[in-house]
Amino acid sequence: MYIPTHFAEERLELLHQLIHAHPLGTLVTLDTDGLNANHIPFEIAAPTEQAPYGILRAHIARNNPLWKTASKEVEALVVFQAAQHYISPGWYEEKQTSGKVVPTYNYAVVHAHGPLHVIDDAAWLHALLQRLTNRHESIQASPWKVDDAPADYIEKMLGAIIGIEIPLSKLAGKWKVSQNRPSADRQKVIQSLEDLNQRHPSSDATGMAKLVAGNSSDQ
Numbered sequence: 001m002y003i004p005t006h007f008a009e010e011r012l013e014l015l016h017q018l019i020h021a022h023p024l025g026t027l028v029t030l031d032t033d034g035l036n037a038n039h040i041p042f043e044i045a046a047p048t049e050q051a052p053y054g055i056l057r058a059h060i061a062r063n064n065p066l067w068k069t070a071s072k073e074v075e076a077l078v079v080f081q082a083a084q085h086y087i088s089p090g091w092y093e094e095k096q097t098s099g100k101v102v103p104t105y106n107y108a109v110v111h112a113h114g115p116l117h118v119i120d121d122a123a124w125l126h127a128l129l130q131r132l133t134n135r136h137e138s139i140q141a142s143p144w145k146v147d148d149a150p151a152d153y154i155e156k157m158l159g160a161i162i163g164i165e166i167p168l169s170k171l172a173g174k175w176k177v178s179q180n181r182p183s184a185d186r187q188k189v190i191q192s193l194e195d196l197n198q199r200h201p202s203s204d205a206t207g208m209a210k211l212v213a214g215n216s217s218d219q
Helices: 012-021 122-137 151-158 183-199 203-214
Strands: 024-031 034-041 043-045 055-061 076-087 104-114 117-119 161-167 170-176
Touching: 012 043, 012 076, 012 104, 012 170, 024 055, 034 055, 043 122, 055 122, 076 203, 104 161, 104 203, 122 151, 122 161, 183 203
Parallel strands: none
Antiparallel strands: 024 034, 024 076, 043 055, 055 161, 076 104, 104 170, 117 161
C-alpha cells in the first residue's frame, strides 16, 4: 500500500481500535487459481513475543476451500476499512480565490499481514464463537448466547466450520483524512460533512468528520 508520510498511522493502539470497531476484514490469499478474497469478521488479540502486532482469529465454513488451498509460501493480507467519504473541492477556501483545487476521497484503512494457520479444534472454535457472540450481542436488549442453542446442535455446527489464526508480522495504517490541507480547509471539511449528514444522513459522513477532527491539530 502506498502511504505518503503525512497519511501514515503507526500507533498500534489506533490500528487495533480500527480493527475492533470494523471487524469485517477482506482476507486476501494466494491459492492455486491466483488471488482469492474472502470477507470474514475477525477478532484482534493482544501482541505476543511471537506476534508483535497482535493476532487475528476467525472461522470459516469447512466447505470453503481456503483452508486447504491458501499458499503457505506467501503471507495472507487482511484489509480493514473505517469511514470513507468523497471530499468536494468546493469545501476549500482556494476554490474562491484561484480555483486550483480538485476532488479527493478520504478514508482510513489497516492492512494486516501474517502467515495463515488453520485451527481444527472444537474447543478452540467453541471459545472463539462465545467471544464473538458475546461481543456482538452485547448491544441487544436480550443478548443471545451460544449456550441458548441445544448442545447437540452447537456440536454439529462446530463440525461445519474451521478456525483460522494469523499472527501478525506487519500492520500498515493509512489515515487519509485531510492532514495535507490547511487548518481552515480541515475545519470546513468537518463542517461540510456535518451539514451533509443533516441533509443525507450517513454514518460515513459523521465518521469521517470525527476522523478529520481527530487529526486537525497543526503539526
